[in-house]
Amino acid sequence: MIDTHTHLYDEAFDADRDKVIARAMEEGVDRMLLPNIDASTVEPMLELCRRYGDVCFPMIGLHPTSVGLDFEQQLIKLEPHLKNRQVVAIGETGIDLYRDKQYLRQQTESFRIHIEWAKKHRLPLVIHCRNSYNEIIAELKQAQDGKLRGVFHCFPGNERQADEVTGLGFMLGIGGVVTYKNAEMAKVVQHTDITHLLTETDAPYLPPVPYRGKRNESAYLSLVVQMIAGLKSVPVEEVAAQTAKNAQNCFSAAEKNLQ
Numbered sequence: 001m002i003d004t005h006t007h008l009y010d011e012a013f014d015a016d017r018d019k020v021i022a023r024a025m026e027e028g029v030d031r032m033l034l035p036n037i038d039a040s041t042v043e044p045m046l047e048l049c050r051r052y053g054d055v056c057f058p059m060i061g062l063h064p065t066s067v068g069l070d071f072e073q074q075l076i077k078l079e080p081h082l083k084n085r086q087v088v089a090i091g092e093t094g095i096d097l098y099r100d101k102q103y104l105r106q107q108t109e110s111f112r113i114h115i116e117w118a119k120k121h122r123l124p125l126v127i128h129c130r131n132s133y134n135e136i137i138a139e140l141k142q143a144q145d146g147k148l149r150g151v152f153h154c155f156p157g158n159e160r161q162a163d164e165v166t167g168l169g170f171m172l173g174i175g176g177v178v179t180y181k182n183a184e185m186a187k188v189v190q191h192t193d194i195t196h197l198l199t200e201t202d203a204p205y206l207p208p209v210p211y212r213g214k215r216n217e218s219a220y221l222s223l224v225v226q227m228i229a230g231l232k233s234v235p236v237e238e239v240a241a242q243t244a245k246n247a248q249n250c251f252s253a254a255e256k257n258l259q
Contacts, residue, residue, distance in 0.1 A: 001225060001240050002031040002247040003218045005092070005126065005153050005173055005200035008056065009034060009044040012204035012215055020203075021052060024218035028240070032218050033251070035059045035092035035126055035153070038066040039077040049086055057251075058084070061091040061114055064128055067107045075113055082121055088251045090118040091126025092153055098130045108135065115143045118150065124250050125150030127170070133157055140168055151198050151250060154206065158184055159191040166196045171250050175200045176208035176216060179227050189231045198250060199224050199243045 003024065013020050024032065032052075034045050036059055049056045060081045062074050081087065093114035095107045118125040129136050129152055140148065152165055155172040162172060174197050178185040189197065199221055201207075207216035208223040225243070229236040 001027075001029045001199060001221050002033070002244045003029050003201050003203075003221045004033045004151065004198045004247050004251075005035055005175070006032050006203045006218045007034065007037070007205075008032060008203065008218065009041060009048045010204055013217075017048070020217045020219070021055065024221070025055070027219045027222045029218050029221050030055065031244075031247070032056050033059065033088055033247075035063075035089070036061050036078070037063045037092075039074045042078060042081060046081070046084070053086070057086055057088045059089040059091045059126055060084075060087050060117075061089075061093045061126065062110055063092055064094050064096040064107045064110070067103050067110045069103075069106065071103075071106050071110050075110065079117070082117060082123075087121075087123065089124045089126045089150070090114050090121070091150075092128045093125065094128035094130075094153075095132035095135050096128060096130040097132045097135070104135075108139065111136070111139055112143070115139070115148065119143075119145075119147045122147075125170075127152050129153075129156050133161060137161075137164065137168075140170075144168055149250060153200065154202055155185060155188060157188070159188055162188045162192050162196075166192065171196055171198045171246060173198050173200045174228060175202050175224055176206045176212075176220065178224060178231075179208040180212070186227075186231055189228055194228075194232060194234070194239065194242050195246060197228065197243055198247055199228070199239075
C-alpha cells in the first residue's frame with residue numbers, strides 16, 4: 001500500500017516517529033508521500049526523507065492556510081527545493097475558505113504559481129480544497145492544457161463533482177473520512193471507478209473509525225483500504241494493488257521509487 005498524503009514530520013510524531021513508520025510498514029504500507037506545509041517545515045520533512053530514503057518521499061508546496069501577505073517570500077524559499085530529484089509532487093497547495101476569505105487573492109495567486117511549477121517540472125499537483133471547490137475548478141479548467149495531473153487530497157465533493165475532477169485528469173484522495181457515518185466520500189467511492197482512487201491518511205489528522213478523535217498514523221491506511229473494499233465489494237488485496245498502481249501512475253516522475 002502507498003500512503004499518498006501523510007505529515008510524518010509533524011511535531012505530533014516527535015516522541016515516536018520511528019515506531020510510527022515501523023508500524024506502518026508492518027501493516028503493509030511501504031511508501032509514504034509527505035506534503036509540505038510552509039518554509040518552516042521543509043527542512044524537517046526533507047531530513048526525514050533522507051533518513052528513510054526508500055520509504056518517505058517529499059512534496060514541495062505552500063499550504064493555503066499558510067498563505068498570507070508574505071506568500072511570495074515563502075515561495076522564493078521553497079522553489080529551489082524543486083531541483084531535488086526525490087520530490088514526487090507539488091503540494092500541498094490549493095484554496096481554503098473555511099474560516100474566512102481574507103487571503104483569497106493571495107491563495108489564488110499562490111495556487112496559480114504552483115500550477116506553473118507542476119507544468120514546468122512535470123510533477124503532479126496535490127490539491128487542498130476546503131469550501132473552495134468552485135474556485136479551484138475554475139483555475140484548473142483555465143490551466144489544463146493536457147500537462148496537468150494530480151489529486152484532490154481528502155476529496156470534499158459529491159458524485160457529480162467527482163466526475164468533473166476525474167474528467168480533468170485528476171485523482172481522488174480517499175482517507176479516514178470514508179469510514180465516518182453518512183460520509184459523502186463513501187458515496188463517491190461507490191460511484192467512482194477504482195482506477196481514479198488514491199489512498200491516504202493525512203496523518204496526524206482525520207483518523208478513521210475506530211480511532212476518530214485520536215492521532216492518526218500511516219498504519220491506519222489498512223482501515224481505509226478495507227472500507228473501500230467493502231464499498232466496492234472487491235477483495236482487500238485488489239484495492240491495495242490497484243490503488244498502489246494508481247499512485248505509481250499519478251506520481252510517475254518518481255515511479256521508480258514508488259514500485
